[in-house]
Amino acid sequence: MEASISLLVNSIQKLYHRKALENIQKIFAKTHYADIAEILSHFSSEERIALFNLLSSGKDKSSVLSYLSETMQKEILEALSKKEVLNVVTGMDSDDVADLLATLPEESVKEILTSMEKSDSTEVVNLISYPEDSAGGLMNSDFLAFDQNFTVQQAIDFIQSEESESLITFYIYVVADEDKLIGVLNLKQLLLAKKKDILKDLMKLDVISVSVETNQEQVARVVEKYDFLSVPVVDPSGSLVGVITVDDVLDVIREEAEEELLHRGQAGGGMESSLLEHFKARLPWVLLTFLGGLLCFSIVHLFTAEYRKDAFIDFWLLITASLPLILSLGSVLSTQSATMTLSGIRVGIFEKKNIWLKHFAKELCLGLFFSILLFLLLFVVSYFFPIKPVYEILVLGIVFQVFLSLSLGSFVPLVFEKLGLNATVSALPFLTILLDIIIISLLFYYLSFS
Structure with missing residues (x-):
C-alpha cells in the first residue's frame, strides 16, 4: 500500500x-x-x-x-x-x-x-x-465521430456543446454513409486547421481498426504495436460501433499476466474463486503427481528386488522408494499455493484487511481435503502395491507434507516481497529446497526413534 x-x-x-x-x-x-x-x-x-x-x-x-x-x-x-x-x-x-x-x-x-x-x-x-473477451465486449460507445462533410468549425462546436464527461476524445473518427469508418484525425490537427476546412480533406485514410469479434489479446497487441490511446471497433459491414481505450487494454494485459501465472502454477482460478473451484482445478495435478510417485516407487522396488534379503534392508529400501512420492506431492502443492499468493501480491490484494488470514484458512481447508483423499488412495493402493511395511510412515509423511506445503506456499512469497526480493523468480525454487530439507529431516528423525 x-x-x-x-x-x-x-x-x-x-x-x-x-x-x-x-x-x-x-x-x-x-x-x-x-x-x-x-x-x-x-x-x-x-x-x-x-x-x-x-x-x-x-x-x-x-x-x-x-x-x-x-x-x-x-x-x-x-x-x-x-x-x-x-x-x-x-x-x-x-x-x-x-x-x-x-x-x-x-x-x-x-x-x-x-x-x-x-x-x-x-x-x-x-x-x-458480445463475448466478454472480445473487442465488442471491451469497447465503449461514447466516442467522437463526424460525417466526412463536416467542417472543422462544426466539429469544434459539437465538442464544445457536448456535456458528457465520459466522451472519448483521443481521436476524431470520420465516417461516411451508414457510419462506415473512412478516416481519423487527432484533436491537435482539428484545432490547428482552418475553420472552413472539410474533415475529409484533413483525415488520415489508412485507419487501423479491429472487428467486434477480435480477441482481446489481439486488441492489446494492436494497441501496443501502434502506441494508440484508443482503437476503433467496427462491425462486419465496416460501420464504427465503438472504441477501446488504453486503460481497458492495460486491464486485459494485467488479466493475461495473472491467468498465465495461475496456469503455470496449476492453481485454478484467482483469489476470489471458491474453495470447491480451487480443489477441482488442483485435483488433476495432485492425482497425476500421486500416480507418478507410485510409478517411481514401482521402478525402485523392481530394481532392488535382489537386495531385499532381510526385513531391515527391505524396510529401508521401501522408505527410499517412497521419497519421490512424498517430495513430489510437496513440490506440486507448494507451487499451487505459492502461485495463488503471488497472484494476490501482483494485484495488491494482501494490503487489505484480514485477506491473508482468509487465504491461509482456505489453503488449510484444501490441505484437509487433499489429506483425506490421499489417505483413501493410499489405503486402496496398499492392497496392490507392497507398501504395507511403510504404510504408516507414508500416511504420516504425506499428510504432514500436504499441510506444510500449503502453509509455506501461502506466506513464503509474502516474506520475499517484504524483504524486497523478487518473489516470482525466487520463491518457488526456495520453497522446493526448503520443503525437501524439512520433510527428509523430520522423516528420518522420526524413523531413528521407531
Whole structure:
C-alpha cells in the first residue's frame, strides 16, 4: 500500500469511529476516484457501504463504483435502493455498465435496463451481447465521430456543446454513409486547421481498426504495436460501433499476466474463486503427481528386488522408494499455493484487511481435503502395491507434507516481497529446497526413534 493511501485509510478509520462524517466527505472531495476505491477496499462490508454513501453526488458514486472489484460492486448495489442503483449505473461509462450487469442476477438486470433511457439501454444490451473477451465486449460507445462533410468549425462546436464527461476524445473518427469508418484525425490537427476546412480533406485514410469479434489479446497487441490511446471497433459491414481505450487494454494485459501465472502454477482460478473451484482445478495435478510417485516407487522396488534379503534392508529400501512420492506431492502443492499468493501480491490484494488470514484458512481447508483423499488412495493402493511395511510412515509423511506445503506456499512469497526480493523468480525454487530439507529431516528423525 502506498504511504499516502495508508495515511488516508488510518485517518478515515479514526474519523469514522468518531462519527466525523463531514470531515470524511471533505477528504473524499479532494481525493481521486481510484484512490477512494482503494481506500474503501480496506474497510469491512458494512463500513464500505456507509462510506460509499458519503460521496456527495451520483457522478462521484458512479466513478468510484467503476474502480471497485466486481464483488464490491455487487455488495454496494445490493445495499442501495432501486432509484439509487439507477442513478449510479446511468452515470457510468457504457462498457463499465455492461461489465457490471453481466455479473448481476437476471431480474436486477431487467429492472435496471427498463428504468434506463431507451437509447442507453439499447447501447448496453448491444455491448452485453458480445463475448466478454472480445473487442465488442471491451469497447465503449461514447466516442467522437463526424460525417466526412463536416467542417472543422462544426466539429469544434459539437465538442464544445457536448456535456458528457465520459466522451472519448483521443481521436476524431470520420465516417461516411451508414457510419462506415473512412478516416481519423487527432484533436491537435482539428484545432490547428482552418475553420472552413472539410474533415475529409484533413483525415488520415489508412485507419487501423479491429472487428467486434477480435480477441482481446489481439486488441492489446494492436494497441501496443501502434502506441494508440484508443482503437476503433467496427462491425462486419465496416460501420464504427465503438472504441477501446488504453486503460481497458492495460486491464486485459494485467488479466493475461495473472491467468498465465495461475496456469503455470496449476492453481485454478484467482483469489476470489471458491474453495470447491480451487480443489477441482488442483485435483488433476495432485492425482497425476500421486500416480507418478507410485510409478517411481514401482521402478525402485523392481530394481532392488535382489537386495531385499532381510526385513531391515527391505524396510529401508521401501522408505527410499517412497521419497519421490512424498517430495513430489510437496513440490506440486507448494507451487499451487505459492502461485495463488503471488497472484494476490501482483494485484495488491494482501494490503487489505484480514485477506491473508482468509487465504491461509482456505489453503488449510484444501490441505484437509487433499489429506483425506490421499489417505483413501493410499489405503486402496496398499492392497496392490507392497507398501504395507511403510504404510504408516507414508500416511504420516504425506499428510504432514500436504499441510506444510500449503502453509509455506501461502506466506513464503509474502516474506520475499517484504524483504524486497523478487518473489516470482525466487520463491518457488526456495520453497522446493526448503520443503525437501524439512520433510527428509523430520522423516528420518522420526524413523531413528521407531
